[in-house]
Amino acid sequence: MIRKIKVQGYRIHKNLSVEPNRKFNLIVGANESGKSTLMEAVALALTGRINGRSVSEELNPHWFNTAVVEEFIKKRVSGVPVSFPEILIELYFEDVPELQILCGAVNTHVPTTACPGVSMRISANPDYAAELEEWAKAPTSLLPVEYYRCEWRSFADKELTTRPKVLATAVINSHTVRTSSGIDYHMRQILGDQLEPAERAQISLEYRRVKASLSNTALNAVNTRMSSVHATLHNRPIALAMDQSARTSWEGVVTPHVDDVPFSMSGQGQQSAIKISLAMNRHAGRAKFVMVEEPENHLTHTSLVTLLSRIESLAGEQQQLFITTHSSFVLNRLGLDALLLMGHDVTAKLSTLDPETVNYFKKLPGYDTLRIVLANKIVLVEGPSDEIVFERIFHDRYGKRPMACGIDVLSMRGLSLARGLELCAALGKPITALRDNDGIDPDELRGPVDKWLKKGVRELFIGEVTHGETLEPQLIHHTGEVLLRDILGIADHADLLKWMTREKTEAALRISASEKKIVPPACMLEAVKFAHG
Incomplete structure (x- = not known):
């Protein structure tokens, strides 16, 4: 390895x-961070070739x-x-x-x-x-x-x-250019590795025999007629025969088919999946290094799940995989501990993550982990309503949305705050975390996650217990019921807190769209200031 x-x-x-990691390497980075270039460089040194x-x-x-x-x-x-x-x-x-x-x-x-x-x-x-x-x-x-x-x-x-046998390499890229015969160089190399020497020899001999037989069948009548035409200088007969030279070997005409359809005419997702499966096939026992560019390309969610399961089942202890991806699903499923985060001449690994945290994200493959990994600054809030209100408060104070300042606001949507903070700490990411007090003393809530906090870099902001357990009563307390009813368009006879609690997202959207400003809860305003820096 x-x-x-x-x-x-x-x-x-x-x-x-x-x-790199010994088995899985998930190469992730922003655009132009050099992910594909790294893969290309490794393939260059392993094979001495590029693009065939x-x-x-x-x-x-x-x-x-x-x-x-x-x-x-x-x-x-x-x-x-x-x-x-x-x-x-x-x-x-x-x-x-x-x-x-x-x-x-x-x-x-x-x-x-x-x-x-x-x-x-x-x-x-x-x-x-x-x-x-x-x-x-x-x-x-x-x-x-x-x-x-x-x-x-x-x-x-x-x-x-030539490439030493011990460095057998497979490169799978759905964007590779096909040859005129319809199979790209990498696919031909993978197929070649599936055949034993005896099988290759047998196919070659049989192919030569079939070509030679044409001279005695379909070409026989033509050659008999042409033999009477003295077109050469010394009146020697000319005849048609199949070319038996190396440049017309069987590799150039034999092509794989998928359900009776030529490989080159299959969908690109199908082609990519076939290349990966053939390259990782344990029976072949040859591809020690497998490089896959964005396996999620051209695949539906269901097909991607199937392909990732296949990759996990085929991955052997004697194979090292390098996979670039822009998919959080791929990242979560194959394991955050395999992450190689690319920057300009810099890489970061997550080998310090608790195995339980890695398993946690594997069980939560739909979570947009990649946003956390790639963002410059992160704000973690509890839900969509908190996200919407936070963005409005940020805009009211600085005249810009957080994203315009390089800050990504992400709803945890059930994600454990502790797991999110551990991931950010492992990546060294600046993070602003915001949560409700749920009627519990803030110091008690801060205790279990304190080891991942760092003053001035990763801080947790919690609403005051005296002003309500969640965001809605906090908003009523600070903004005032009269102004908030006006902003939300709620009649005087309606129970404001009950409506806001029931219609969390709708309330947040009305606050976001209103021309009038709310008075932000103290903890949220402090979080906005900290995130902006």
């Missing part, structure tokens, strides 16, 4: 170091980190003779017997350490030193990659030309 990944100078990652082609064939100037290139140009223009930008990807593996052929100390780890590993280095080719220096006299942001070389080596400093 991969125990450490280092990516330097590749696309968005200037200097990234990741220590060798690294040298696909190499282009846009692979290089723009900040590194800009710094290089700036220094060269000012006369500083710095080296040309490079890309380095290193994968450090567990020290197990089957990987000993990759073991060595030729890596950038400090202090020097020997372990199995592979590296992909893309650097200026010294054979073109003169051409590179001539180009550097008037450099541009597009590096002359024609003068670069790609070195794929093991930590034992041995050159790799």
